[in-house]
Amino acid sequence: xxTEAQLQDYxxxxxxxxxxxxxxxxxxxxxxxxxxARKLGAMGFEAxxxxxxxxxxxxxxxxxxxxxxxxxxxxGHYDVQPVDPLALWRDPPFAPxxxxxxxxxxxxxxxxxxxxxxxxxxxxxxxxxHSLPVNLIYLVEGDEEIGSxxxxxxxxxxxxxxxxxxxxxxxxxxxxPGRPAITTGLRGIACLDLTVQGPATDVHSGVFGxxxxxxxxxxxxxxxxxxAPTGEVAVPGFYDAVRPASAEERQxxxxxxxxxxxxxxxxxxxxxxxxxxxxxxxxxxxxxxxxVNGLTAGYxxxxxxxxxxxxASAKLSFRLVPDQDPDDxxxxxxxxxxxxxxxxxxxxxxxxxxxxxxxANPDTPLARAxxxxxxxxxxxxxxxxxxxxxxxxxxAFKAVLGRDTLLVGLGLPDCGAHGPNESFPLDHLDRxxxxxxxxxxxxxx
Numbered sequence: 001x002x003t004e005a006q007l008q009d010y011x012x013x014x015x016x017x018x019x020x021x022x023x024x025x026x027x028x029x030x031x032x033x034x035x036x037a038r039k040l041g042a043m044g045f046e047a048x049x050x051x052x053x054x055x056x057x058x059x060x061x062x063x064x065x066x067x068x069x070x071x072x073x074x075x076g077h078y079d080v081q082p083v084d085p086l087a088l089w090r091d092p093p094f095a096p097x098x099x100x101x102x103x104x105x106x107x108x109x110x111x112x113x114x115x116x117x118x119x120x121x122x123x124x125x126x127x128x129x130h131s132l133p134v135n136l137i138y139l140v141e142g143d144e145e146i147g148s149x150x151x152x153x154x155x156x157x158x159x160x161x162x163x164x165x166x167x168x169x170x171x172x173x174x175x176x177p178g179r180p181a182i183t184t185g186l187r188g189i190a191c192l193d194l195t196v197q198g199p200a201t202d203v204h205s206g207v208f209g210x211x212x213x214x215x216x217x218x219x220x221x222x223x224x225x226x227x228a229p230t231g232e233v234a235v236p237g238f239y240d241a242v243r244p245a246s247a248e249e250r251q252x253x254x255x256x257x258x259x260x261x262x263x264x265x266x267x268x269x270x271x272x273x274x275x276x277x278x279x280x281x282x283x284x285x286x287x288x289x290x291x292v293n294g295l296t297a298g299y300x301x302x303x304x305x306x307x308x309x310x311x312a313s314a315k316l317s318f319r320l321v322p323d324q325d326p327d328d329x330x331x332x333x334x335x336x337x338x339x340x341x342x343x344x345x346x347x348x349x350x351x352x353x354x355x356x357x358x359x360a361n362p363d364t365p366l367a368r369a370x371x372x373x374x375x376x377x378x379x380x381x382x383x384x385x386x387x388x389x390x391x392x393x394x395x396a397f398k399a400v401l402g403r404d405t406l407l408v409g410l411g412l413p414d415c416g417a418h419g420p421n422e423s424f425p426l427d428h429l430d431r432x433x434x435x436x437x438x439x440x441x442x443x444x445x
Contacts (some may be wrong), residue, residue: 021082061135174409412425
């Protein structure tokens with residue numbers, strides 16, 4: 001288990017309501033960034049809070065005493081997802097609770113627990129009197145949960161300062177308890193807002209019903225059109241650029257065996273669903289998707305209110321795989337929706353943000369050191385996997401810094417990231433601290 005001091009640092013970090021999607025939380029994000037900078041400064045790093053066009057980023061560096069030592073960049077994010085629906089939380093989301101070996105709070109896994117494990121690992125390494133075998137850079141941003149829209153410019157402006165030999169990120173998951181994994185691929189993303197406008201205001205459904213189109217019905221029709229009955233996305237050209245996985249990769253994932261059951265258990269859904277030609281993990285790892293993230297239309301209060309709503313809207317996200325381009329997919333989806341819209345309503349589609357998919361070669365010196373460290377800490381070799389989530393910054397690292405990112409997850413599939421009652425095992429915080437030191441130890445050799 002982590003020490004009491006390590007646990008208190010973790011709980012303090014979780015208390016910041018650092019929700020990047022909520023502009024009113026800007027002071028909380030800035031306070032969280034300052035806390036991180038102070039923590040890194042106390043560890044002997046040159047640490048500062050750097051302004052961006054969005055929320056600030058924390059940048060810290062400590063050099064190795066070894067001449068010609070390589071440079072390792074560790075990236076994370078301190079911003080978190082919104083907490084809605086609040087009523088489903090067992091405890092207040094920013095008042096962390098330790099229960100049965102888990103910490104419950106928003107950001108517990110994504111990404112405060114995972115990032116802090118590396119910081120505390122560095123702190124423990126230095127406290128033991130060891131010198132750093134590498135030049136170490138920490139970059140922790142505050143806009144990841146809204147797509148890192150400003151980090152690309154930040155990287156370009158500081159490319160020389162951020163020059164490195166490898167990048168390590170812990171913002172993904174293990175296969176399951178005690179089953180470590182290295183993620184070699186991530187899906188990209190394109191997020192859009194769909195709005196259907198009907199009458200100028202809400203109108204009486206008895207007076208106007210049957211004579212004008214109902215925006216809520218038209219929205220439902222458009223959303224239903226996104227998928228074919230067999231589960232595929234029905235947007236023409238959607239799959240044109242999809243790079244298929246190799247037969248060897250697919251066989252390796254089939255050998256994992258229990259992952260489908262883990263996914264079902266972690267979701268709480270009554271059954272799995274999706275494209276019949278692919279397993280559940282393949283649907284999340286190597287297949288693109290179209291998802292409805294939110295719906296808004298008409299009266300939502302108690303009782304009935306017999307109206308035709310003036311507007312109906314939906315938030316959409318499309319998870320993308322190599323070699324799909326988010327701008328191209330957004331344009332195709334917009335054309336698809338507008339082309340199918342009834343002339344009795346006005347439809348608008350706004351492109352909110354996008355991120356590129358990513359695939360990396362795991363056979364590098366850093367990757368070999370991390371694979372050996374994972375095997376030493378968890379007692380079994382890590383599995384090479386892909387993940388369905390998106391971390392847009394890894395593609396930016398490749399484009400700007402010319403370096404691949406190694407994704408080493410410490411979370412679990414059922415930790416509830418992005419959902420109510422998000423959690424993180426204290427044992428994984430402790431193992432993450434140990435893992436970081438084991439990586440440094442192997443990089444010393």
